Amino acid sequence: AQTVTQSQPEMSVQEAETVTLSCTYDTSENNYYLFWYKQPPSRQMILVIRQEAYKQQNATENRFSVNFQKAAKSFSLKISDSQLGDTAMYFCAFILDSNYQLIWGAGTKLIIKP
Amino acid sequence: SQTIHQWPATLVQPVGSPLSLECTVEGTSNPNLYWYRQAAGRGLQLLFYSVGIGQISSEVPQNLSASRPQDRQFILSSKKLLLSDSGFYLCAWSVGTPNRPQHFGDGTRLSIL
Numbered sequence: 001a002q003t004v005t006q007s008q009p010e011m012s013v014q015e016a017e018t019v020t021l022s023c024t025y026d027t028s029e030n031n032y033y034l035f036w037y038k039q040p041p042s043r044q045m046i047l048v049i050r051q052e053a054y055k056q057q058n059a060t061e062n063r064f065s066v067n068f069q070k071a072a073k074s075f076s077l078k079i080s081d082s083q084l085g086d087t088a089m090y091f092c093a094f095i096l097d098s099n100y101q102l103i104w105g106a107g108t109k110l111i112i113k114p
Numbered sequence: 115s116q117t118i119h120q121w122p123a124t125l126v127q128p129v130g131s132p133l134s135l136e137c138t139v140e141g142t143s144n145p146n147l148y149w150y151r152q153a154a155g156r157g158l159q160l161l162f163y164s165v166g167i168g169q170i171s172s173e174v175p176q177n178l179s180a181s182r183p184q185d186r187q188f189i190l191s192s193k194k195l196l197l198s199d200s201g202f203y204l205c206a207w208s209v210g211t212p213n214r215p216q217h218f219g220d221g222t223r224l225s226i227l
Contacts, residue, residue: 004157032213033213035215042220043202043220043221043223044218044219044220044221045158045204045206045218045221046218047215047216047217050215052213091157091158093157093158095212095213096212097211097212097213098212099212100146100148100160100163100165100171100212101160101163101173102158102160102216104157104158104159105157106155106156106157107155107156107157
């Protein structure tokens with residue numbers, strides 16, 4: 001069965017610091033896609049970043065980047081120069097290439113302190 | 115640009131009453147549509163998805179049902195709500211292959227009394 005594990009229920013850092021959120025997953029398939037979503041207190045789920053498993057290059061989106069280690073089945077999210085608006089729940093998820101079901105982790109609550 | 119509308123934002127219903135949550139997408143054709151439920155402090159659980167009009171796939175057996183009467187309209191229903199149906203319901207859309215990103219509505223907070 002496919003699973004996603006986020007081992008950090010909650011994290012807090014000072015504004016402008018760098019923070020890394022961890023995510024590990026389990027699948028026996030080879031073709032899949034990985035995502036990080038954020039859910040601020042407003043509750044809207046927002047896509048942060050997407051990574052294709054067949055690409056070795058780590059995806060980046062402005063201050064957000066990932067460290068994708070396929071052999072270790074690890075997909076961590078790094079947020080640089082953190083801002084107060086980054087305060088949110090962050091969810092890691094993956095989907096198999098031939099499947100419509102996103103598999104979600106339980107989330108990490110990230111608090112950015114002023 | 116594409117937008118997704120989901121309503122109502124908040125709903126309080128008694129046990130045993132019916133339910134109808136509606137979701138519409140604008141700015142795209144033939145989207146894939148999804149209904150999720152999120153328990154407090156947890157990730158999302160996929161309830162239903164649809165790849166076309168009249169095509170509904172159910173991922174979790176429950177007393178909920180879904181329908182897609184129009185290309186960009188997705189409805190979540192129940193004939194009799196249970197206490198366990200309380201939660202946060204999210205509608206989402208994507209286009210193309212399943213690996214494309216899903217985009218979410220603002221959600222409906224459903225409380226069953």
